[in-house]
Amino acid sequence: MARQFANKAPLIVGSLAAASAAFAGVLPEDRADALYHRYQGGGITISGPSVLVRKKIGEQFSVSANYYVDMVSSASIDVVSTASPYSERRTQYSLGVDYLRGKSTWSVGYINSAESDYKAKTIYFGVSQDMFGDLTTVSFGFRRGQNDVLRNINTAQGKINDPAFAREAATRAFSVGVTQVLTRRLLGSLNYELITDEGFLNSPYRSDRFADPTAPTGFRYESEVYPATHTSHAVAARLKYSLPWWRASVDGQYRFFTDSWNIKSNTLQLGYTHPLGRSWILDASARYYQQTQASFYADLFPRANAQNFRSRDKELATYDAITVGLGASWEFRIQRAPWLDRGTLNLRVDHMMINYDNFRDVTKGPRGGQEPLYKLNSNIIEFYISAWY
Amino acid sequence: MRPARYLVLLVLALPVLTACAPIEPWVKPYEREKLADPIMAFERNPVSGSYLDHVFESREGARGASGSAGGGCGCN
């Protein structure tokens, strides 16, 4: 079940890589961040640290390293319906190097994510180029991941990897983006990402259910079966505007997603950033996400083995979600530490509300197919300290 | 996905176009004060941003296209 999070682990790369090539003519600033994160919702709690350190070496290189942990304690709806609560720990290390040459920044990096039943290794490469008088930045990115999927079983010795189960999955991604300075106050950006996975793409623990009149609950479970390939396209447009009336910025993003599993989704996000006085910055954001289901998804199949590919993973269902967030950042300087340019203390809270259109809450009975639709509310907290040196 | 193909080809052609058709920038380097403001950065706090991206991508069917490079002071 930790797989659900682990198989998306390499994606954290995308943002880190993009952020590292953020200023094509200037290397990213030297900084260190120590974050405590905590997600709580639907019976799962995932928390842990994320520590990032970035330093320039000479005038042309910037290196960064990140240590990230997810400590999962889960009694989620999937787990409670079909198994028993568990805990898991996923550890991720990443290393990146950025090289600045003229108006180009070249980036390369490696990410290693490991938990007891899933190991993911990813490498990425990116280039970012300024042109047209530094008004336009064009970026390319390539990513390649190799994952090992294992399955834990309970034995007299405790939980071990099932020696009879070892699968693999591979990912390749290509991304291209253009950022354009539109006016003195307006920035625009267009991004496209193509991702292809092949191999064992589902969870070895998860099941789908089918109607069975002979069963007391009206249904029985069977192992899910996924296609061996998954190709997806995402296109996103973004605008960021500096307000003329007071110092503040507004941000709007829209992303359209479609894939070979027939999922289509729309994401719309709005944000507002408002500095207060000399030390405070406040952020507010609202995000709306909507998706239609994968072709092989169903909450309840009509019978056993109803289709070649079958899943009851709620991530593939039809649903929409609203997430609202608030953040506050306080800047400080320490006189006795001249090596420290400045530091910030930050707190951010997000609340996510998901309403599933076709995933039912099996824990609330009565019989197969008539349970209420599932609603998942969760809280996400981030507390972090940042330092620039 | 056909429209994506054209978009990508257009973007890939940009660097080649630069060399052939120099355009005068309409926002001069000395007019980038607002763009250089940290609150105008697409990603002001990368560790927080990538964590939230991870939270969403772990729970959604969609993935990708969440980063942006560029903007800023345009210095050097």
Next chain:
Amino acid sequence: MNFHQYRSLSLAVLAACVLLVPGRATEAAADARGPAPEFKLPLRGGKDLSLSQLRGQVVMLNFWASWCGPCRQEMPLLESIQKKYKPLGFTMVGVNVEPDSAQAEKFLQQTPVSFPVAFDRSSSVSKLFRVKGMPSTVIVDRNGNTRMIHQGYKPGDENVYLDQIRSLLRE
């Protein structure tokens, strides 16, 4: 188009980028044209400065802003150049390009300089010198002719400035 086709095309374009989009920061004497344009700007401290007043000295104009990282990084080096070469007939002139000088004043209080700083609040002088990057440095000889234009600042660039200044002082 599949992943492999995108990749091959991107790599071809990457090669084009590296070959066709150079980042030449300095225009040599041959490219810089003739007499430097005359201008008059208010100085920090009250008076006015016109470029013609400085005829007879080697002048280095540095276009900078408080919001520009490399500009801030360069400032102490410009101050040391000023201190060393002022007695030999040289003067540095900082031209601040911000419409509102408050942030610039704040920066100069923390990083004081002894050379004149002029405020180009309406960007007229920036336009006159066709400033193409931040920071920009223009070196003018004793006869008022532009001899070098340099864009950006990376540590080590001061050697380029010093070479030019020394050869102009010898003229």
